[in-house]
Amino acid sequence: MRAVVAARPGGLDALQLVEVPDPVPGPGEVLVRVRATAVNRADILQRLGHYPPPPGASDVLGLEAAGRIEALGPGVDGWTVGDRVMALLAGGGYAELVAVPQGQLMPVPEDMDWVIAASIPEAYVTAWQALNQDPVPGSGSWVLVHAGASGVGLAALDIARALGARTIGTTRSPGKAGELADLADRALVPGPEGFRDAVLTITGGHGADVVMDLVGGAYWADTVAATAVDGRIALIGLLGGPRAELDLAALMGRRLTVRASTLRARPPEQKAALVASFAAWASTRLADGTLRPRVHDLLPLSRVADAHRMVQDNRTVGKIVLVVTDDGLVDR
Template sequence: MRAIVVSEPGGPEVLSWSEVPDPQPGPGEVLVDVRATAVNRADLLQRQGHYPPPPGASEYLGLECSGVISALGAGVDGWAVGQQVCALLAGGGYAERVAVPVGQLLPVPDGVDLVDAAALPEVASTVWSNVVQVARLAAGETLLVHGGGSGIGTFAIQLGAALGATVVATARAAKHDRLRALGAAHLIDYREQDFVEEVRRVTSDAGADVILDIMGASYLGRNVAALAYDGRLVTIGMQGGRKGELDLGALLAKRGTVAATALRSRPLEQKSAIVRGVREQVWPLVEACRIRPVIDRRMPISEAADAHRLVESSDHVGKVLLTVD
């Protein structure tokens, strides 16, 4: 088969579409012929040499895919060759074929195109596990989503709105109209506005009950300031750095909670449990058109380098997909 290979850590130019050995499904795995994958920021970090795959995972980029099952490993029940699926991966999506643990498979939701389904597994699993499982977002609460125009952000806006929360999102002003159409009640231009002041203004000084943060260190203090009493801050990214100063007095005064999670490195049983939760609680919302995959564009997988440049620029809204013929 062919896959995107990283010749050495570096910029997008190190990516090449090359022949590599075919994967084989082991016990409890299925082989999927890939129709599409999606570009995630973790892929950019891995390309740069900063985010190696966990032990035993494919060395190739790609944390999700959609496609058709072409073979079943030993002990696999409930799935069939020829079935259309999408999958959460620890790696290997930038390829013509990938072996997937059966617990990380999802059926393509009714009403969703097979290629577009590649935009769902990673964001659905990340957002649901953090906003619902960890932060326990409830109807009537306020959810602040940082990076509202990203794949994570566009999904979080929709899920928050579907759960009955008031969603506030930070994003470039040029993206506001599209995010408002997804369900964001209030938009903040992080380049021109202080998000703490704006959150206080739109909540009548109450603050955000849940904050989904991709920035990390650079936003830590301001996120605590923006929290409501009994608020929950969940950090899932470090685009603003790894180390920040936390005022424990301010957090204590808010009776606040700070959590940080990663998905890729979780044990198989934890990822399988998250995927089951997504299928049970999120897929019905997708099939009812209350949540839809947000696709900025589709690009041939041979143009992966240009796709990486686009995601690095942050000029996209939603997911950038790589299609495989």
């Protein structure tokens, strides 16, 4: 099969589209013929050598995919050959075939095309694991999402809106602010003065009940100051760096909860539980259009370097999807 690998840690020229052996589904796994996959920032970090696959994961890039089940491994139940599925992966998505633990599959609604389906698993399950914790945002609450124009950021805004929350998205790019304003209740471009005062003004002095932080270090002091009393900060990214000064008195005084999390390295049983929880909540909302995944652009797998360049240069609002089929077309 054709697959994309990073021959060595490095730049775009490290990406190679090569022939590799077809994967064989093991016990509890299914083999999926991939129609489309999507690019995540984690793929960029892996290519650069900063985010290696967890033990046992494929060296082929790609953390999500959509396609049809081609074969079943021993012990699989609840799925049949030909089922339309989207998959959360530890690796292997940039390929014509991928073996997936059955618990990391979700059905693709009949009216949904492969492009949209491929853009969902990694971003939406990542956002879901951060938002679906106590306190879960609901009607009247405020959710602040940093890097709101990213794939995960947009998924978080989409989920928060579906939960009934009011949303604020931040972006470092003034060029993205207009599009972000169409997707969040309010969009902010933090300047030298930060964003604390703006968030407090928008929320009437209350602050954000839940913050989904993909930035970390550079924003940390303002993030704490902009969070409501008894609020929660979900740290899931470090775009602004891994280090920050921690004011423990501010955390105590506001009774804040901080929880940091990653998704890729979780064991399969935890991923299966997250996928099942998200699918149970999201399936009807995806089918009826309540949830609206956003795709920025669509490229053939052969242009994977162009896709990585666009994500690396922060030129996207939403996901870049790679079409894996030979003819470059995606059908249902």
